[in-house]
Amino acid sequence: MSERPRSSIAIVGGGASGVLLAAHLLKSPNPDLRVTLIERASAFGRGRAYSTALPDHVLNVSAMGMSGYADDPEHFWRWVQAEEIVTDDNPAVYLPRAVYGRYLEELLESNLDRESATGRLRLVRETCLGVSPTPSGVDVKLANGTSLACHAVVLAVGHDEEPSPEHPLAIRIDSPDDRPLDPNAHVLILGTGLSMIDAWLTLEHRGHRGEIVAVSRRGLLPSTHRKSKPIRLDIADVPLGTELSYFVGWLRDLIRATQKAGGDWRDVLDGLRPFNQRIWQSWPASAKRRFVEHTKAWWDIHRHRMAPPIHARLTEAVEAGRIRLVAARVEGMTEQGDGIAVRLLHRHSKTPETLVVDRVCDCTGITKDLSVGSIAVVRDLIERGLARPDPLRLGLDVTENCAVISENNSASAKLFAVGPLTRGTFFEIEAIPDIRAQCARLAKVLVGK
Numbered sequence: 001m002s003e004r005p006r007s008s009i010a011i012v013g014g015g016a017s018g019v020l021l022a023a024h025l026l027k028s029p030n031p032d033l034r035v036t037l038i039e040r041a042s043a044f045g046r047g048r049a050y051s052t053a054l055p056d057h058v059l060n061v062s063a064m065g066m067s068g069y070a071d072d073p074e075h076f077w078r079w080v081q082a083e084e085i086v087t088d089d090n091p092a093v094y095l096p097r098a099v100y101g102r103y104l105e106e107l108l109e110s111n112l113d114r115e116s117a118t119g120r121l122r123l124v125r126e127t128c129l130g131v132s133p134t135p136s137g138v139d140v141k142l143a144n145g146t147s148l149a150c151h152a153v154v155l156a157v158g159h160d161e162e163p164s165p166e167h168p169l170a171i172r173i174d175s176p177d178d179r180p181l182d183p184n185a186h187v188l189i190l191g192t193g194l195s196m197i198d199a200w201l202t203l204e205h206r207g208h209r210g211e212i213v214a215v216s217r218r219g220l221l222p223s224t225h226r227k228s229k230p231i232r233l234d235i236a237d238v239p240l241g242t243e244l245s246y247f248v249g250w251l252r253d254l255i256r257a258t259q260k261a262g263g264d265w266r267d268v269l270d271g272l273r274p275f276n277q278r279i280w281q282s283w284p285a286s287a288k289r290r291f292v293e294h295t296k297a298w299w300d301i302h303r304h305r306m307a308p309p310i311h312a313r314l315t316e317a318v319e320a321g322r323i324r325l326v327a328a329r330v331e332g333m334t335e336q337g338d339g340i341a342v343r344l345l346h347r348h349s350k351t352p353e354t355l356v357v358d359r360v361c362d363c364t365g366i367t368k369d370l371s372v373g374s375i376a377v378v379r380d381l382i383e384r385g386l387a388r389p390d391p392l393r394l395g396l397d398v399t400e401n402c403a404v405i406s407e408n409n410s411a412s413a414k415l416f417a418v419g420p421l422t423r424g425t426f427f428e429i430e431a432i433p434d435i436r437a438q439c440a441r442l443a444k445v446l447v448g449k
Contacts, residue, residue: 007032009446010140010148012128012377013156014039015047017419019104020068020436021156024443026111026121033120033447036148037108038140040127043101045108047158050101056201057097058307060194062225064091066100066432068107070440079103092227094307124148130380131415138414152446155396155404155417160373169333169340170362173199181359184210188342188355191363192216192325194304197314199361200323212323213355215344219327221318222301224311228264231271238275240282244290247279269303277434280427281400285391292392304430328353333360369393378421386415390424398422402442418442 009025011018014037025035037044043051059066063086067075077091080103086093108123115121127143131153140148170190171177181187187203189196192214200212231254239250251272255265272279280288291299306314317323327347334341339356346353370389371382378396381387385407390397396417397405404415418438423429429438 007447008034008036008137008150008152010036010038010131010138010150010153011156012038012131012140012153013047013158013419014041014044014108014123015156015158016045016049016104016432017047017158017435017439018154018156019045019108020432021154021418021439021442022121023068023107023111024070024436024439025447026115027443028447030447031118031120034122034150035120036122036124036150038124038126038128038142038148040125040143042125043105044123045104046101049158050097050104052198053098054202054205055096055098056205056310057198058094058310059097059100060094060225060304060306061431061433062092063095066103068104068432068436070436076100076103079106094225094309128377130377133386133412133414152414152416154402154442154446155378155415155421156419157375157378157421159420160370160375160378167330167333167360167362167364169335170360173202173361173363181206181208182210183207185358186210186339186356187212187359187361188340188357189214189361189363190216190330191365192219192221193300193363193365194222194306195363195365197222197306197310199363200314200317201310204317210358211321213326213357214323215326215328215330216297217327217329217347218297219325219347220297220301221314221325222311223305224308225305226264226266226308228266228270230273231258231263231267233271233275235275235278238272238279240279241284242287244283244287244295247283247287248295265302273428276428277426281425288392292394303428370396381415386412392424394424394427395421396424398425400425401445402438416442416446 007030011021018037022035022037063077063080067073069075080086085095085099112121128140129143130141132139137149137151138153140150140153167190187210189199189212196214203212239247255268258268318325326344328344331343331345331352336356339358340360342355342357342360344353344355370378373379387404388397388407398417399405399411402416402418402422403411404417405411419435420430428434
């Protein structure tokens with residue numbers, strides 16, 4: 001892949017990943033640089049994650065870890081203090097996600113103001129339907145019938161979270177199908193992770209009083225954050241390229257030794273975090289597949305934790321019986337009168353149970369197959385062979401430099417991707433600290449060092 005500077009770059013997706021990449025690109029002093037940020041929603045910066053207005057929807061990372069800049073880790077915290085959003089000097093606070101959406105908007109606005117005279121940043125509110133490489137660059141097709149010419153395109157479209165085709169009767173909270181619900185209705189939520197917690201908080205905010213059943217294969221809830229002292233590790237300490245069983249054994253031994261010395265398992269996982277992407281990339285395909293199928297659920301509840309105040313509320317709701325956790329697999333669901341009959345096969349049981357509920361909410365996470373997902377530009381690239389899903393179908397297949405890999409196994413010099421879309425290559429690419437580092441690296445590739 002050529003690494004010559006690209007002076008005209010279009011970013012498809014104006015959520016967190018797109019805004020952070022634009023901010024890192026615009027640190028370049030190149031006067032000829034032109035960055036075009038394309039977003040179909042009315043607001044830039046917020047995306048799906050930070051568009052919620054519910055105060056209970058808080059960040060899962062404390063304020064000190066949420067800077068938009070990889071080389072300025074306190075940038076967000078200084079902004080929070082300057083805006084007088086907090087009244088003390090404790091950065092270990094979990095702020096509403098709407099606050100972070102505002103921060104991203106202002107980060108973009110500050111770059112727009114600074115570049116107003118140069119024209120180096122342009123915002124386009126439109127849906128991107130497709131991108132096509134040309135001899136001189138890339139042509140970007142928009143839904144309004146116009147097109148843009150540029151040297152390179154970066155896909156920063158975030159999650160594709162359409163309801164699973166396996167459960168057509170389930171809906172997403174806050175989707176067009178999310179009609180008013182009786183406060184005493186019986187609700188079943190598919191999934192027990194952070195998305196389920198968001199859905200439960202939304203229902204609570206609406207005054208819901210009926211029982212909520214949350215079901216997943218293992219029925220596990222995310223752990224809570226606690227203050228940790230990350231252990232010090234060197235890359236030479238980490239077993240790379242091993243089979244999954246060996247790595248899991250090593251990790252368990254390390255956790256036991258840390259706990260025996262008075263530490264906590266969080267100290268180990270937080271100390272390991274800088275190496276997570278290297279570990280994933282070093283594994284053979286067989287280890288990655290087994291991890292996704294058998295170990296990921298356990299990893300997620302320990303690695304992706306919730307804010308302590310939310311954990312306390314959730315624990316109280318479970319103990320009070322307002323939420324019932326079920327470890328089971330959904331075998332099917334059918335309409336039954338005004339409700340939905342859901343057939344569950346409980347873990348370690350061969351006898352199915354049928355629950356009749358008023359609403360099924362899908363919180364199972366990301367779309368499993370991008371080729372049939374809701375993001376038109378991604379679907380179009382895959383259909384034309386210009387891109388392909390990664391081997392585990394977690395996202396798009398990309399190189400370590402974020403270049404999109406085509407159906408014929410060639411890495412593009414003009415098409416790139418960042419953020420959750422690249423989870424097949426980077427795996428740990430959901431949180432802002434990981435995304436901002438990825439954006440900083442890609443910015444250097446695109447505009448030169």
